Amino acid sequence: MTAEQTAARRSLTMMAARVHAFGGPGVIHHERVPRPAPGPGEVLVQVAAAAFNPSDVGFRAGLMRDVVPLDLPFTLGAEAAGTIVETGEGVEHLRVGDDVVGRLDEGGAAAEYVTAPAARMVRAPRGIPLAHAAAIPVAGLTAWQGLFEHARLGTGTRILINGAGGGVGMFAVQLAQHAGAHVIAAAGRRSTERVREYGAEQIIDYTLHRPHEVLARPVDLVFNLAAISPEDATGLCRAVRPGGALVSITGPVEPPAGAQVTAVHFVARNVPDQLAELVALVDKGVIRVDIGAARPLAEIAAVHADAEAGRTGGKTILIP
Structure with a gap:
């Protein structure tokens, strides 16, 4: 990458839901941050939707620090569906333009873009809206x-x-x-x-x-x-x-x-082959994917507050 390309890369930004301190929903900030670049074996995904999970409350509140160490600040979101816009070195089975879905053990899905290991992403189902596929992995x-x-x-x-x-x-x-x-x-x-x-x-x-x-x-x-x-x-x-x-x-x-x-x-593991089987069942019409609510990513703090108050039902997805 040339110096000009590096400078252009550094100028790219995105919106993301970030936690700067552990605590209540108010610690979540919807803010502009640098857009990441995919490393070797990674893909850059333009996020169609991230999905909210009850465990996100634990990460935000600091209740999961003994299980998953987190460095502040961090971007929320453990599952996403979207479209690949860039691939890193060594990625062969996925291409720019592919619609994919995956579980992101390192978080980061609650943003306009996210990098992810290509081996953890699978092609998204074709029979449902791409954003709805975010509800599948976890x-x-x-x-x-x-x-x-x-x-x-x-x-x-x-x-x-x-x-x-x-x-x-x-x-x-x-x-x-x-x-x-x-x-x-x-x-x-x-x-x-x-x-x-x-x-x-x-x-x-x-x-x-x-x-x-x-x-x-x-x-x-x-x-x-x-x-x-x-x-x-x-x-x-x-x-x-x-x-x-x-x-x-x-x-x-x-x-x-x-x-x-x-x-x-038990605590579920990230097994892409199983996720691919689930996607196949969705495409065959065996499994429906119903969305309880689709809300803008900017409302993520309110989603956390609603979840803690028992006001959510079904699966909530967050649209950047």
Whole structure:
């Protein structure tokens, strides 16, 4: 790169959602910063949308520092969909103009542009708007790994998905139904109709009933996607037949004494091959991607405040 090209590169800027100090939603600043350049093995993506995840609240508040060290300031966002506008040295399987989607473990998606390892990006589905694809990576991979790696879901399995109305639930219900399971979904009242459309055979409104109190008989598996109290965790364990399992994404669950239940807590991994399989299912029409809200990136602080107040439903995407 010539000196003139280097100078021109340095003059390029973009808007990004940055955190300068850990704290409440007010620490997020929508500000102009230098536009990054892709390094070897990387691509530069013009972001069509980033997606909000509950874990973003933990990163912003500093609750994740022991798990993922972060240097201030940093740009939020762990998943994005967009179009490649530049490739770094050594990138061969992706080209400028390709629409891609991916999970970004280093963050940075909540911006107009983001660099990402090319190996972590996959081609976006063609059958849905590109911006909507941003909702797939984190929630989709979490649902996939919970059901098929940890719960080992199979045809005919009776599964209770607790917290089925959120972003992970959207994928979990559809994937479980596609795998031939008998799906029972516990969701809030606002989500029951949407969950039914995803293929759940029985719906429990958990604002009215605790799932274990209304099930006709125990299930083989519980997939817990909701933050629950120790009392509710005990109840969910009682909903599982002896020899069954409870898989949770929100925190470890300790089965009560004497319960013959295997309890598993996991954190989803970034597996591009699995993401590509999810994309293929979206393009085949097996999986719908519904967006709860699409909001301008400049409103990201308000999105965080709404999430903490319980005012969000489904998946929220942020449009630069």
